[in-house]
Amino acid sequence: MSNDVVTRIRANPKYQELRSKRSSFGWWLTLLMMVVYYGYIALIAWNKEFLSQPLGAGVTTIGVPIGMGVIVFTIVITGIYVRRANSEFDSLTRQILEDVAK
Numbered sequence: 001m002s003n004d005v006v007t008r009i010r011a012n013p014k015y016q017e018l019r020s021k022r023s024s025f026g027w028w029l030t031l032l033m034m035v036v037y038y039g040y041i042a043l044i045a046w047n048k049e050f051l052s053q054p055l056g057a058g059v060t061t062i063g064v065p066i067g068m069g070v071i072v073f074t075i076v077i078t079g080i081y082v083r084r085a086n087s088e089f090d091s092l093t094r095q096i097l098e099d100v101a102k
Helices: 003-013 013-048 064-101
Strands: none
Touching: 003 013, 003 064, 013 064
């Protein structure tokens, strides 16, 4: 891309909006993931007794479904980001490119 195109993209108010929305949303999802992940790690570190309680009469403990929940949570927030990126962020990107092409 030429410097002129890059300059016009950076000067576009929709580009500033896209950067702001994408960055803010990404940081919120990062914060959520860190709370869930490090919360689980803290639970492992400070409350092993709780996590080692068996579920029913089997050998599976409470820690296993909670750990699986952390993995599922990761997949869910990734899906949330992809859905928003494919709709709102891609739409803004198309509008920016259309504006710059004029």
